[in-house]
Every structure is written in structure tokens, then in C-alpha cells.
Amino acid sequence: MKKSILAVVLSVIMVLGLVGCGGGGQTPEGSTGDAAAAGGSDLNVMLETPVESLDPQQATDGTSFEVIADYTDGLMQMDADGKPVEALAESYEVSEDGKTYTFHLRDANWSNGTPVTAADFVFAWQRAVDPKVASEYAFMMSDCAKIVNAEEIIAGEKDKSELGVKAVDDKTLEVSLKVPVSYFLSLMYFPTFYPVNEEFFTSVGEDTFGTSPDTTLSNGAFVLDDYQPAATAFHLTKNADYWDADRVQLPGLNYQVIQDSQQALMSYQSGDLDTTLINGDQVDQVADDPAFRTIGAGYLWYVSVNINGKTAVPEMKSLNTRMALTMAIDRETITKEVLKDGSAPTFTAVPAGYAVGPDGSDFSEDQKKFSDVCRFDKEKAVEFWDAAKKELGFDTLNITMLVDDDDAPRKVSQVLKEQWETTLPGLTVELKTQPKKKRLNDMENDNFQMGLTRWGPDYADPMTYLGMWKTNNENNFGFWTNKDYDSILLDCSEGELSTKPEERWEKLYDAEKLVLDDAVIFPIYSQSNAEMLSPNVSGIEFHAVALNRVYKNAVKK
Numbered sequence: 106m107k108k109s110i111l112a113v114v115l116s117v118i119m120v121l122g123l124v125g126c127g128g129g130g131q132t133p134e135g136s137t138g139d140a141a142a143a144g145g146s147d148l149n150v151m152l153e154t155p156v157e158s159l160d161p162q163q164a165t166d167g168t169s170f171e172v173i174a175d176y177t178d179g180l181m182q183m184d185a186d187g188k189p190v191e192a193l194a195e196s197y198e199v200s201e202d203g204k205t206y207t208f209h210l211r212d213a214n215w216s217n218g219t220p221v222t223a224a225d226f227v228f229a230w231q232r233a234v235d236p237k238v239a240s241e242y243a244f245m246m247s248d249c250a251k252i253v254n255a256e257e258i259i260a261g262e263k264d265k266s267e268l269g270v271k272a273v274d275d276k277t278l279e280v281s282l283k284v285p286v287s288y289f290l291s292l293m294y295f296p297t298f299y300p301v302n303e304e305f306f307t308s309v310g311e312d313t314f315g316t317s318p319d320t321t322l323s324n325g326a327f328v329l330d331d332y333q334p335a336a337t338a339f340h341l342t343k344n345a346d347y348w349d350a351d352r353v354q355l356p357g358l359n360y361q362v363i364q365d366s367q368q369a370l371m372s373y374q375s376g377d378l379d380t381t382l383i384n385g386d387q388v389d390q391v392a393d394d395p396a397f398r399t400i401g402a403g404y405l406w407y408v409s410v411n412i413n414g415k416t417a418v419p420e421m422k423s424l425n426t427r428m429a430l431t432m433a434i435d436r437e438t439i440t441k442e443v444l445k446d447g448s449a450p451t452f453t454a455v456p457a458g459y460a461v462g463p464d465g466s467d468f469s470e471d472q473k474k475f476s477d478v479c480r481f482d483k484e485k486a487v488e489f490w491d492a493a494k495k496e497l498g499f500d501t502l503n504i505t506m507l508v509d510d511d512d513a514p515r516k517v518s519q520v521l522k523e524q525w526e527t528t529l530p531g532l533t534v535e536l537k538t539q540p541k542k543k544r545l546n547d548m549e550n551d552n553f554q555m556g557l558t559r560w561g562p563d564y565a566d567p568m569t570y571l572g573m574w575k576t577n578n579e580n581n582f583g584f585w586t587n588k589d590y591d592s593i594l595l596d597c598s599e600g601e602l603s604t605k606p607e608e609r610w611e612k613l614y615d616a617e618k619l620v621l622d623d624a625v626i627f628p629i630y631s632q633s634n635a636e637m638l639s640p641n642v643s644g645i646e647f648h649a650v651a652l653n654r655v656y657k658n659a660v661k662k
Contacts, residue, residue, distance in 0.1 A: 151373070153363075153364060170295075172360075175358075177324055178213070179300070189294060191211075193211060227271065240297070252280065305322045338359070339360050361377075398635075406631075407451075451628045452476065455468055463610060506521075506534055509541045549582065551584070560573060585625045596612065
């Protein structure tokens with residue numbers, strides 16, 4: 106997921122879906138895993154991809170975050186408008202300088218009856234920054250939350266015990282920041298910041314934690330009662346002992362992982378699903394159905410190019426080659442004729458609709474701001490391509506692009522291949538489809554040439570995207586590095602500009618321009634979801650930022 110910051114407005118879009126939850130080796134009294142016993146009113150929801158990890162400090166994908174968030178509460182949660190409100194924190198105070206947060210925990214229990222304490226947060230956060238754990242989202246503690254000593258601990262320069270988080274007593278958690286972070290509270294509902302009970306974690310073992318109902322502990326709205334890694338179907342039951350149980354109306358949740366959109370639509374039409382994603386020609390079939398809707402999902406889809414890695418294609422190191430490829434992409438065709446799900450063509454590194462500036466404007470409303478380097482222009486693409494051939498002395502180029510084996514990315518990649526090979530003579534693009542986990546692993550470990558990937562906003566600020574291309578960031582797949590870029594990000598997050606909203610905003614545009622000028626990525630589209638939702642279902646909240654789907658208020662008649 107590919108991420109200090111001043112006042113921002115969370116951009117929230119309501120959509121629909123389903124999340125999972127974890128249990129603590131036992132089902133709370135009054136709960137049941139039997140859909141029939143629950144009156145047959147469990148919510149049946151389709152997922153595009155399997156859960157990758159139920160470890161909150163190791164998970165990196167939206168599906169896993171969604172599931173973890175429904176069985177675990179953090180200090181804060183989202184309200185219907187996406188704003189942070191108290192969850193496990195009953196109250197909190199902030200110091201005058203904005204650098205110390207003191208959270209007072211409410212009375213809440215894990216699903217094995219153990220009280221949730223401040224020590225659970227200390228243990229979890231120390232895990233997140235521990236180099237031995239090697240969490241890919243450790244940067245949330247250092248780069249985003251700016252917690253004291255997080256950066257040094259991640260670098261191996263200090264011990265994890267020196268992290269700026271302290272259990273004053275069982276119900277009081279104190280957090281120390283390097284600089285004020287205006288969006289800090291909104292980070293507290295992100296799974297990396299969720300608590301983990303150390304005694305339970307130790308008892309089940311690091312390698313098995315979160316791999317079954319018996320090795321997963323819940324303090325949230327639901328409890329996992331049927332799950333195994335990479336499961337294509339699993340079940341969750343309402344947690345009768347949840348501190349806010351009266352709010353939760355669903356007796357349970359049934360997940361079904363269906364990667365073929367036609368199969369998913371048939372399952373919805375037969376009544377096996379209450380909601381499902383659709384795309385492409387399916388949209389034409391159901392466009393007049395009252396159950397059909399399109400809603401923004403928050404993900405930027407883009408092509409990442411291996412520029413400086415060991416497996417980089419030499420020709421891709423040339424800016425001319427990369428500019429030829431990005432100029433040859435017809436994004437309008439991809440969104441309007443292939444996806445047809447409301448997704449929007451995107452020509453910026455920060456997509457429109459997810460970060461609002463100090464003047465109230467959308468950071469990326471102007472999608473032509475960088476049109477000199479990012480647009481669809483066949484003639485210009487050919488000029489760059491010819492220049493690359495002359496520069497490097499090649500007539501043909503074969504390149505492989507990694508693609509998730511899900512329906513939408515497969516369709517998009519096939520169109521990209523056709524557009525590139527048709528526009529740029531001598532270019533051959535091989536598509537290598539893989540399970541998402543394998544594709545991400547290859548890109549993270551410098552085993553790719555190009556990859557079609559996505560990133561969703563963890564918080565409502567341009568830095569959630571721009572932070573990805575900082576030198577040595579875990580999500581900087583192309584291993585691009587630029588000292589000026591790194592300097593801008595540092596000044597905007599910790600330096601003088603961090604306290605000057607208007608100047609900071611303009612400087613972040615300078616950073617974005619560096620990314621696009623160097624064609625570090627090829628932005629393609631900002632994802633929307635085309636969905637079918639049963640008229641019997643209401644109250645599901647979808648958010649474009651951090652957690653896409655929340656089900657605590659969901660009702661199925």
C-alpha cells in the first residue's frame with residue numbers, strides 16, 4: 106500500500122463490500138459460525154483476491170487490511186464521513202506543541218477474555234519498526250507518523266525499546282512525535298497501528314500467528330471462525346463481547362474469492378452473493394439495474410518501470426524509451442471501453458479526489474498540469490521511440506510486464522500491450538500473469554522489468570503517493586533515486602515547509618513534476634468500482650482512504 110503533513114480533509118466515497126475478522130482460539134458466548142443459525146442473514150460478499158496476511162504489522166494489501174480491520178479495533182475508527190473518532194481510545198489529549206499524544210483506553214477485551222491494554226500497542230508498534238520483523242509498512246511509523254526514534258530503529262541504529270511509545274499504565278498510552286503531524290489521528294485506524302497481545306502472540310508463535318481461527322485474536326466487531334491461508338471462502342461471526350456490540354447488526358459475514366468477473370456476476374444473479382464487482386461488457390448488461398452503481402475506490406493504477414535494478418532492461422534506463430511508452434497509452438480507451446466501471450484516466454502521480462489543500466481545492470483537479478510529459482500523443486511517442494533507437498542503437502526491444510492474474514488487470518494489460526506494439530515499431534511486450542503476492546514479491550526483490558501495479562491512499566495527503574518514490578522506500582520498485590526529490594519530501598514532512606501549508610503544497614507539485622519528468626511511473630487510471638448490491642442490504646460504508654470497507658453499521662433484511 107503502497108506513504109509534517111498539514112490540515113487535510115479526508116475524501117470519502119461510499120461504496121460496498123465485506124470484511125473479515127479474527128478469533129482468539131474460541132468463539133465468544135452467543136456467537137455462531139452457522140449461517141442458518143444466524144437466521145440466514147449473513148452478508149455474502151465477493152473478493153477479487155485472497156487475503157495475503159492477517160498479521161497487522163506484516164499485511165500490505167487492501168484485502169488483508171479490510172479483513173484485519175473488521176476483527177481488530179485500533180485507537181481510532183472512521184465515522185461515516187471518514188473522520189477519526191474514538192474506538193479503543195475512550196479519550197485523548199494532545200500537548201500544546203502537537204508532539205505528544207496521550208490516549209486513555211476504554212474497557213475492552215480480546216476474544217479470549219484478556220483485557221486490551223496499552224502494552225498491546227507498545228508491543229505491536231515495536232514489532233512494526235523491528236528490523237528483524239522487516240515490516241514493509243514500517244515507514245508508517247517513521248515517515249508518516251514521525252514517531253520518535255522510529256527511523257533510527259528501522260535503520261538498526263537504536264533498539265526497538267527506544268521507540269517513542271510508552272504504556273504509562275494499563276489504560277494510558279503516551280506517544281511522542283518528532284514533529285507535529287496534523288493527520289496523526291487518522292493513522293490510528295490504519296492496521297499497522299493496531300494492537301497485538303504479546304502473551305497470545307508468543308503462545309501461538311510468530312510463524313503461525315494469524316493463520317487460523319485458533320491463532321487469531323479479536324477485539325473487534327467480528328470473530329473469525331472458519332479460515333485458512335489463501336482460502337477461497339471463509340466465514341466470520343459477530344463478536345457478542347465486542348465493546349460496541351449493540352451497534353453491529355449482521356450475524357456474520359461470508360467471503361467468497363472469485364477472480365473471474367463473469368462467474369461472480371452469475372453468483373450474484375443466482376443469489377449466492379449479496380454484492381459483487383463487475384467490469385467491462387458486464388456493465389452494459391446491468392447498467393439499467395437499480396442494484397448497479399459505480400463508486401470511487403481510491404487506487405491509482407500505474408506501470409512501474411525497473412530503472413536502476415539489477416534486472417532492469419538497459420533500454421529502459423533511457424528516458425526516451427520511457428517517454429515513448431507513457432505517451433503511447435490511450436487512457437481514455439482503457440477506462441471507457443475496457444473497464445467501463447467509472448474509473449478515470451489519470452495523468453498525474455497523485456490521482457484526483459483524495460487530497461484537499463489549504464485553500465480547499467483538490468490537489469490533482471488539474472489533470473493537464475503535467476501534459477508536457479504525460480499525455481496520449483502517438484506522434485510524440487514515435488519521436489521519443491526513434492530517439493531511443495538512435496541513442497542506444499537497437500531496432501527491436503522485448504520486454505516483460507508482470508500482471509496480477511485478476512480479471513481487470515489482465516484486460517488492462519492486454520490493451521496496453523496492443524497500444525504499445527501498434528504505436529512503437531519493433532517493440533514486443535510479453536505479459537506474465539501471476540498471483541498478486543508473487544507479483545509483488547518479484548517487484549520488491551528486483552525480479553522484473555515492468556509491472557502493472559496499484560496504490561491506495563493510506564491518508565488524505567499527496568505524500569501518501571509521493572512518499573513511494575523516495576530513495577530506498579519499500580514501494581520504490583524501480584529503484585529510482587533523486588536527491589532533489591528526497592530533499593523536497595524531507596522539507597515538507599520535517600523541515601520548515603511542514604508548518605507552511607500553502608508553500609508546502611506548491612513544493613509538493615515540484616516533487617510530483619520530478620517523478621513525471623523522469624517517467625518513473627506511467628499513471629493510467631484512478632479506480633472506481635462497478636458493483637451490484639442487493640436492495641436488501643444497507644449501511645455498508647466505503648472509504649477512498651485507508652480502509653475501503655467498513656461493516657459495523659451494515660444491515661441485511
